[in-house]
Amino acid sequence: MKKFETFSGVAAPLDKADVDTDQIIPKQFLRRIERSGFGPFLFFDWRKDPGFVLNQPAYAGSRVLITGPNFGCGSSREHAAWSLEDAGYRAVIAPSFGDIFRNNSLKIGLLPVHLPAEQVRALLDLAQEQPGVEATVDLEAQRVTMGDLSYRFQIDAHSRHCLLEGLDEIAQTLRLEPEIAAYEERRPAWLPTIPA
Amino acid sequence: MAQTLIQKLWDRHLVRSTPGEPDLLYVDLHLVHEVTSPQAFESLRLAGRRVRRPELAIATVDHNNPTRGGVEAADEISRKQMATLAENCEWAGIRLYGLGSRQQGIVHVIGPEQGLTHPGMLIVCGDSHTSTHGAFGTLAFGIGSSEVEHVLATQTLLQQRTKDMAVNIEGELPPGVVAKDVALGIIARLGVAAGAGHSVEYRGSTVRGLSMEGRMTLCNLTIEWGARAGMVAPDETTFAFLEGRRHAPQGALWQAALEDWRTLASDEGAVFDSEVEIDARELEPYVTWGTNPGQSVPVSGRVPEPHGETDERALRYMALKAGTAIQDIALDRVFIGSCTNSRLEDLRAAAEVVRGRKVHGRVRALVVPGSTPVKLAAEAEGLDRVFAEAGFEWRDAGCSMCLGMNPDILQPGERCASTSNRNFEGRQGAGGRTHLVSPPMAAAAAIAGHLVDVREFGLVPA
Ligand code: SF4
Numbered sequence: 001m002k003k004f005e006t007f008s009g010v011a012a013p014l015d016k017a018d019v020d021t022d023q024i025i026p027k028q029f030l031r032r033i034e035r036s037g038f039g040p041f042l043f044f045d046w047r048k049d050p051g052f053v054l055n056q057p058a059y060a061g062s063r064v065l066i067t068g069p070n071f072g073c074g075s076s077r078e079h080a081a082w083s084l085e086d087a088g089y090r091a092v093i094a095p096s097f098g099d100i101f102r103n104n105s106l107k108i109g110l111l112p113v114h115l116p117a118e119q120v121r122a123l124l125d126l127a128q129e130q131p132g133v134e135a136t137v138d139l140e141a142q143r144v145t146m147g148d149l150s151y152r153f154q155i156d157a158h159s160r161h162c163l164l165e166g167l168d169e170i171a172q173t174l175r176l177e178p179e180i181a182a183y184e185e186r187r188p189a190w191l192p193t194i195p196a
Numbered sequence: 197m198a199q200t201l202i203q204k205l206w207d208r209h210l211v212r213s214t215p216g217e218p219d220l221l222y223v224d225l226h227l228v229h230e231v232t233s234p235q236a237f238e239s240l241r242l243a244g245r246r247v248r249r250p251e252l253a254i255a256t257v258d259h260n261n262p263t264r265g266g267v268e269a270a271d272e273i274s275r276k277q278m279a280t281l282a283e284n285c286e287w288a289g290i291r292l293y294g295l296g297s298r299q300q301g302i303v304h305v306i307g308p309e310q311g312l313t314h315p316g317m318l319i320v321c322g323d324s325h326t327s328t329h330g331a332f333g334t335l336a337f338g339i340g341s342s343e344v345e346h347v348l349a350t351q352t353l354l355q356q357r358t359k360d361m362a363v364n365i366e367g368e369l370p371p372g373v374v375a376k377d378v379a380l381g382i383i384a385r386l387g388v389a390a391g392a393g394h395s396v397e398y399r400g401s402t403v404r405g406l407s408m409e410g411r412m413t414l415c416n417l418t419i420e421w422g423a424r425a426g427m428v429a430p431d432e433t434t435f436a437f438l439e440g441r442r443h444a445p446q447g448a449l450w451q452a453a454l455e456d457w458r459t460l461a462s463d464e465g466a467v468f469d470s471e472v473e474i475d476a477r478e479l480e481p482y483v484t485w486g487t488n489p490g491q492s493v494p495v496s497g498r499v500p501e502p503h504g505e506t507d508e509r510a511l512r513y514m515a516l517k518a519g520t521a522i523q524d525i526a527l528d529r530v531f532i533g534s535c536t537n538s539r540l541e542d543l544r545a546a547a548e549v550v551r552g553r554k555v556h557g558r559v560r561a562l563v564v565p566g567s568t569p570v571k572l573a574a575e576a577e578g579l580d581r582v583f584a585e586a587g588f589e590w591r592d593a594g595c596s597m598c599l600g601m602n603p604d605i606l607q608p609g610e611r612c613a614s615t616s617n618r619n620f621e622g623r624q625g626a627g628g629r630t631h632l633v634s635p636p637m638a639a640a641a642a643i644a645g646h647l648v649d650v651r652e653f654g655l656v657p658a
Contacts, residue, residue, distance in 0.1 A: 016505075016506070016509075017506050018388055018389070018488055018506065020488070020618075020620045022599075022618065022620040022621070022622065022623050023620065023621060023622075026622055026626070027599050027600060027601045027623075028601070030231050030259075030260075030601065031231070031260055031273040031274055031276075031277050031601065032273070032277075033234035033235070033238070033276065033277055033280050034235070034238075035235040035238070035239065035341075045621065045622050045626055069389060070388065070389040070392070070422065073388060073389065073422060074324065074419075074618060074620060075323075075324055075599075075618075076232065076322060076323055076324040076338040076339065076340055077231075077232065077340075078232065078235075078322075078340035078341040078342060079341075081340070096389065096392060097392075098392070098422065099392060099393060099422070099424050100324060100338055100339065100340060100424075103339070103340060103343065104340035104341075104342065104343075107340065107342035107343065108342060156356070157216055158216065158217045158218055169346060169354060170243070170245070170345065170346050170349045170350065173220065173346065173349075173350045173352060173354070174245075174349065174350060176211070176212060176220065176352075179211055179212050179220075180211055180222070180350065180351065180352060183211045183222050184222075187222075187224075188452070188453070188456065189449060189452075190314075190445035190449040190450070190452060190453040191224055191314070191317065192224075192225065192311070192312050192314065192443040193251040193252060194251055194252070194253070194254050194291045194312070194443070195251055195291065196250060196251070196285075196289040196290060196291050
């Protein structure tokens with residue numbers, strides 16, 4: 001994973017609640033076996049509507065998505081996080097996220113920013129009133145700034161550390177080999193094993 | 197200190213717990229399928245890593261396989277994805293129940309069926325409906341592909357502890373009301389995000405009275421209201437289901453396991469972060485009218501007045517008007533299947549409604565068993581003939597029209613009564629409109645040609 005660095009970019013307002021991962025990346029694109037290249041299919045069905053917010057030129061190249069509660073609910077497909085990342089997004093700001101989507105995003109360096117609903121509302125309004133306005137996301141300081149608005153967000157220390165350092169979690173866990181092996185010694189004998 | 201079942205299950209899988217960091221949990225069983233695994237294997241290989249415990253994983257093909265015509269009927273990209281899974285399993289030494297295998301089926305159907313899902317385990321899969329396995333008193337949740345890779349490499353997973361919630365369901369279910377309706381009733385009351393950050397234990401006399409199949413349906417739908425895991429404490433029903441299955445413990449080990457499993461209940465006085473009470477006697481058969489599983493009403497009801505933009509958008513997408521009687525909604529398609537409702541008990545319940553009747557002329561109806569063993573068992577009972585004589589198509593096992601990755605999809609504008617779990621926009625095919633219902637309700641709708649109250653079919657007293 002790349003280190004997460006402070007950045008500024010256009011913020012696009014997707015003013016909807018409960019956006020599920022089927023909308024973010026529809027199933028027909030899940031047959032690919034590659035990890036990259038999902039960006040062009042982001043919000044595939046909604047993009048067919050010329051009025052869809054991400055089709056507006058002012059939001060072209062946006063890097064921050066501001067949206068409603070429960071973003072990324074539904075299917076566990078990490079393809080949803082990949083497609084956002086591949087399309088250039090570095091952060092998604094919402095009052096709440098689907099649990100699995102949030103985990104998936106953190107693993108690939110896409111920052112889920114939780115803010116209270118009123119603050120997300122203010123950001124959405126600003127991004128709609130001033131299309132093309134830029135947001136600055138600073139993970140070190142845990143702060144989002146957009147125009148006159150500036151909010152501090154919470155994130156657990158572990159996730160923040162992993163993102164800032166760009167840590168390879170698997171390498172970290174593999175260092176715990178002795179503890180994993182010790183646990184394996186204690187596992188009950190009746191647990192199933194399936195030889196190939 | 198008194199512990200909840202959720203805490204007990206969490207604690208018994210702790211490899212390491214350090215303040216300020218997520219817990220490192222040991223995974224007892226890792227279920228693998230073709231859609232969410234290729235990138236994980238690829239990245240594992242690129243890093244020069246191996247699969248730590250291949251014998252604690254099992255793979256199957258379910259999401260994009262055709263349900264008739266075998267591999268040859270699949271398009272090229274799907275074939276490639278299935279072939280990639282086979283190569284990866286071969287490389288890693290993971291057993292694969294591929295197409296053509298007598299054990300193949302939807303990943304959440306085959307685990308319990310093969311006796312791989314026991315009480316007290318930690319089970320993960322790159323699929324959100326992994327919560328299904330919680331029916332056995334096991335901690336089970338869906339993960340993403342990066343986490344799949346972590347499990348392959350280390351057999352462990354880093355997770356933040358979830359909060360625990362009790363859903364207490366008391367009372368006898370009214371006639372015609374089944375586990376699916378209990379779940380839809382819960383989501384209608386609590387909303388689709390109520391469970392975020394939680395694991396849920398379903399408790400109470402109603403839950404104790406459910407079969408294992410019913411409990412699986414209930415736990416399966418836990419993710420539809422945002423919770424990670426749903427579970428039911430194991431009891432005699434659980435043990436009776438498991439005993440003698442292929443991967444269930446035997447002899448002395450069975451006795452030892454039983455002794456352990458009987459300790460898997462929330463202690464007297466254990467405190468949950470939150471509790472919800474549901475009166476089963478108030479439940480009815482439910483039908484979703486919108487584009488998330490929380491947008492439902494009893495079948496006797498009407499499409500409600502929209503509250504806000506989300507509802508308005510849902511009504512537009514579903515081409516429905518507020519005030520329309522649910523039973524006046526005509527259908528084009530009926531789908532009986534998915535990891536929610538495709539087990540033998542579901543097919544029997546649907547066949548009971550269908551027997552001796554004919555599918556309405558306008559409707560194209562499909563039955564897709566959850567696994568090849570379910571299919572064979574249903575055929576041995578003659579259920580396939582009941583469905584076929586009524587005009588249903590009887591297919592091979594897979595996810596099929598639950599998500600429409602294979603050729604079974606809705607055409608734009610088509611309206612479907614479905615026993616699956618998601619009525620999201622386009623879920624069953626771009627522009628398709630989905631109404632979630634129970635298996636008996638889907639069967640009745642296929643006969644009537646519109647949504648209908650199964651209680652009026654003379655099969656269950658109204
Ligand atoms: S049946 Fe549907 S919900 Fe279940 S695993 Fe398959 S696609 Fe997912």
